[in-house]
Amino acid sequence: MSTQPETTDSSEQTQTTDDATLAKAALAAGDPTGWFEPLYVAAESGDAVVPWARGEPNRELAAWAAAHPGDGRRALVVGSALGDDPELLAAAGYVTTGFDVAATAVAAARRRFPESTVDYQVADLLAPPPEWHHAFDLVVEIINVQAMPRDVRPKAVASVAGFLAPGGTALVSAVAEESIDTATWSGPPWPLSRAEVESFAQDGVRLVGIEPIRENTRWWAEFTR
Ligand SMILES: C[S@@+](CC[C@H](N)C(=O)[O-])C[C@H]1O[C@@H](n2cnc3c(N)ncnc32)[C@H](O)[C@@H]1O
Structure with a gap:
């Protein structure tokens, strides 16, 4: 997941915080999600880069939303980060909730979009609010489950499935495990097989359908209940 190596500039004695370093420390302490908040905090002071912050919505989600207006249906964006995907869905007519385990990300999303109608919340996919069970017509899970260690994956997957209301749609995208060399790979992320x-x-x-995207490096899947 790292895009930026830890660097030390000998002339300025500055050091940036690598997300892999933060992840390693949290995971060693047995905390599967404990590195996200310090990463966002470090990024706010310019000491780190959030590797997944693109400043624009996910491209496949944008194409999907253009063809599926919300008309007031309820959407939930898992791992809402800095808010680009929830804002896309709100603009497409969904009554949208976005949640993230990192409070600093949630605050940053609210700050970026001060006029937003999105309900941004701090919540944990591994222990979500019970009232979200079967509560959303659209559930979006893009590269979040893969960001947590494999031992919590069953719980994370069950939470995502549990959010979906009858007749709704869940969209799931993840890096394809089939596209990496598992013998040499060390996460995060921990890609998902088909x-x-x-x-x-x-x-x-x-399952409604699953397809490889981005030259077979990711999966894109659609589900219903
Ligand atoms: C790899 S980023 C992906 C962000 C966004 N979904 C995207 O496509 O760019 C994972 C995001 O999920 C959040 N996250 C990680 N574990 C989480 C959990 N258990 N519950 C809620 N959010 C979580 C992180 O803080 C981070 O913002």
């Missing part, structure tokens, strides 16, 4: 993406079809959720 079967793992298909495993979001549980507890009444069923």
Whole structure:
């Protein structure tokens, strides 16, 4: 996930914070999500780069939303980060909630979009608010489950599936495990195999379709209940 190596400039004695360094420390302490908040905090002071912050919505989600206006339906964006995907859906007519485990990301999203109608919340996918169960017509999970270690994956996948209301749509995208060399790879992220993406079809959720995208480096899947 790192895009920026730890650097030390001998002339200025400055050092940037690598997300991999933060992740390693949190994971060693047994905290699967404890590195996100310090990463966003470090980024605010210019001491780190948030590797996934593109400043624009996910391109496949943008194409999907253009063809599926919300008309007041309820959407939930998992791992809302700096708010680009929730804002896209709100603009497409969805009554949108975005949540992130990192309070600093949630605050930054609110700050970036002061006129927003999105309900930004700090929440944990591994222990989500019970009132979100079966509560959303559209659930968007893009490269968040893969950012947590494999041992919490079943819980994360079950939470995503659980958000989906009857008749709704869940969109899931992840880096394809099939596109990496698992023998040498060390996460984060921990990419998902096709079967793992298909495993979001549980507890009444069923797969509508799955396809490789971005030259087979990612999966894009659609589910319904
Ligand atoms: C790899 S980033 C992806 C962000 C965004 N979905 C995207 O496509 O760019 C993962 C995001 O999920 C958040 N996150 C990680 N674990 C989480 C959890 N258990 N509950 C909620 N958010 C989580 C992180 O803070 C981070 O903003």
